[in-house]
Amino acid sequence: MTFIERCHLAWQQQDSLLCVGLDPELSRLPSSLQHKGTPLEQIREFCIGIIKATADHACAFKPQIAHFAALGAESVLAEVCAYIKDHHPQHLLILDSKRGDIGSTAQHYATEAFNRYQADAVTLNPYMGTDSLQPFLDRADKGLFVLCRTSNPGGDDFQMQTLASGERLFEKVAATAQHQWNRQGQLGLVVGATYPAELSKVRAIAPDLPLLVPGIGAQGGDLVATVLAGQMTKALQTARQTGLFINSSRAILYASSGPDWAAAAQAEAQKTQLAIAHVAG
């Protein structure tokens, strides 16, 4: 099965476009978990609790690697990824690491993502160009979400530069992904929910690529505008909702700091799933 076929299957089976981001922060853990075991045990229990609570409402999980690396918690990340693969094989496991390096080094990053952490897809930075993506493209069943128009204010600095050809840099990246890199249904793009106008442009350039959309929730992106701008056209739809992985991290993870943290995360995930479906369905 190609990566894009796996995406469509996940959207169909889960009837959801929600991706739950796993960005654990020791200082924000529920008070009932703090001082319970070692910090790494707390992070593990928290992440697995969030996965259990939200899996029914999501089609993907996206662990963000810096949150584990800063704590020296690579072993926990590996356990969390293995848990997802074992218990929720229908969900996409997207490792958010935004790597980008020359080919011989990129090979090692591909090993990190796909072997060590068993990810189905990885986020990548396009600045170093085609050969920096090649070792990931060589893994034919895996997905590559390439940064295109990111959700942060600094996304303007270079991504919005107009090229001599008249297109913006992020449009050039989207067109390269669609026409040059997507030979085997592996490509996706990262486009922030904070910029629905650009999301709409990206969807026009790349009609059949899955879009990973951070920026709703804590970052203030517009959910309705995101869904309207980002869905695939009716002709390409294979389910009631198709085309997007709408990520929410902090709004779900830290919905409550009390003993009801898992139930609160479940409720927030369900609310987001339904809000998306209300627009998309």
Added chain:
Amino acid sequence: MTFIERCHLAWQQQDSLLCVGLDPELSRLPSSLQHKGTPLEQIREFCIGIIKATADHACAFKPQIAHFAALGAESVLAEVCAYIKDHHPQHLLILDSKRGDIGSTAQHYATEAFNRYQADAVTLNPYMGTDSLQPFLDRADKGLFVLCRTSNPGGDDFQMQTLASGERLFEKVAATAQHQWNRQGQLGLVVGATYPAELSKVRAIAPDLPLLVPGIGAQGGDLVATVLAGQMTKALQTARQTGLFINSSRAILYASSGPDWAAAAQAEAQKTQLAIAHVAG
């Protein structure tokens, strides 16, 4: 002491512009190390052996994190970094990780580089713009080497795009580093030795920034052209050789696969140091 002052001190004290890249590959370790202890012990012994053999000829060490991450060898990377800090405090420790993410996540990457691995500087990807660099800029004594014109063929794909303003994207990155980001002497740029003409343009845009130059040795960059194009002007020179960290990884690390691997690495490092000095001095 600011980061740029530390750079000048390293160039003066070491009388070298050579940066030794630490890119350990299990399959390429000297035969005398293979089957000696666990793979992680082999990597550790190899890296520390290389550091001992080459320190007299270098002004910096640059561990490349993917090579450790693919093996689950973060603990070895931390030991290697601690060894450099303890035994060669005058050398710059540059963590080559090419990170780039939104501010709240970048904070964790800054913790990874500067706390966990004690790096003096880190390589960063500029695609996500200013706020993705801010947590690194907030560490006033640390250095940021921002990718500008990279040494790989795919570097052309986006970095060489001409903007509507007439400048190339890599020139825009260089100018932003020089005029906007370098408030406290923290900025440097990554420019490949494979493109000396662009290196010369970057030096003109950023006269006083340190340039980290990969691409000599295995990647085939031109050493003489690199030194001529990349040195600071005489007015800014504080030593016989100033302005560049010329990286060599594989040519030094794998100079011999026999029992003389450390001596061969030493000889190759010395040869490179002298070849640079011959042009620069």
